[in-house]
């Protein structure tokens with residue numbers, strides 16, 4: 001009886017189940033906490049050494065001069081590439097190796113990588129060392145099970161995703177590492193659940209609004225002008241005018257959770273007056289109040305329009321409110337991005353989910369952002385999605401974990417999707 005190549009591939013991944021768990025544990029044990037960007041080099045070298053031993057060409061790219069880069073915390077990225085004997089497209093798996101700080105509330109050591117009840121626990125288990133390990137095992141199994149694999153496979157471990165990706169994917173994309181014809185299709189194994197294909201994300205605009213006042217003695221506030229009260233007027237306008245407008249806007253992007261299918265604005269922080277520590281605050285009328293806003297944008301919105309809306313509201317306060325003065329400073333912005341759900345990478349991943357998991361996959365968009373923005377906007381590579389094991393809600397939480405069964409299944413999906421992309425989606429059915 002002829003051997004079904006797909007069953008063969010699945011078998012090769014099933015046989016690597018323990019190896020997949022061990023690899024995930026080994027990755028978690030590098031405490032790649034960002035900030036400050038701990039243990040990037042040893043983690044990148046661990047990935048590079050492994051893949052070089054399996055026939056990959058390995059490059060390390062040090063993102064010199066990017067935020068946080070210094071001698072103590074160098075921003076080191078690793079890219080491994082392996083070309084088959086027959087030319088063909090390049091399929092790239094990109095994972096970030098940085099994790100957020102462990103924080104409180106853990107019942108286990110966050111960097112011990114504990115295996116328990118069919119799960120691997122640890123900081124980054126879900127976001128996203130489980131996904132990175134699954135993509136490595138997927139690619140290794142694919143190479144071994146297909147003697148004459150066409151095209152090129154790439155795996156990268158990049159840094160600083162949790163802080164904007166400037167020392168990672170952004171730096172590499174600016175230098176052509178993520179552009180056609182070098183790379184054709186990208187899968188980012190972020191934890192978005194094993195049966196969902198994430199085709200994009202909303203945009204972001206962060207800004208700091210400052211209201212200005214005049215200092216005076218707290219016992220005679222009428223002699224000063226309170227910046228905190230001016231900020232209250234800003235928030236009051238937000239409540240009455242801006243929030244209802246944002247809530248009324250609805251996107252065609254399939255964002256999950258569905259509450260994020262509207263424009264949103266969070267007040268990330270607010271600071272006014274003097275600090276209370278140590279002892280009592282001084283009785284002074286605050287002359288400054290600062291607020292950081294976090295506006296999330298839909299694909300139908302432009303950043304300029306979102307900025308204009310807030311400025312217009314502030315300008316009307318200048319006219320309506322005695323003594324109102326403000327300044328506004330942009331901190332960070334990302335345009336929304338969305339790949340074509342009928343594009344090759346989304347279609348082949350969806351077909352692979354159907355085959356492996358037996359469910360109709362859901363196409364979703366992320367409420368936040370991840371490195372797809374740099375691949376799309378800077379690398380000009382549109383055929384990029386996120387797909388990986390792990391439950392999105394567990395990311396950044398205490399006792400973060402990834403389910404081993406999900407990692408195995410997602411490795412099968414990634415291997416199958418990559419194989420159909422390498423052979424050309426139309427000519428190879430999964």
Ligand SMILES: [Zn+2]
Pocket residue numbers: 096127128161190191370
């Ligand atoms: Zn992530």
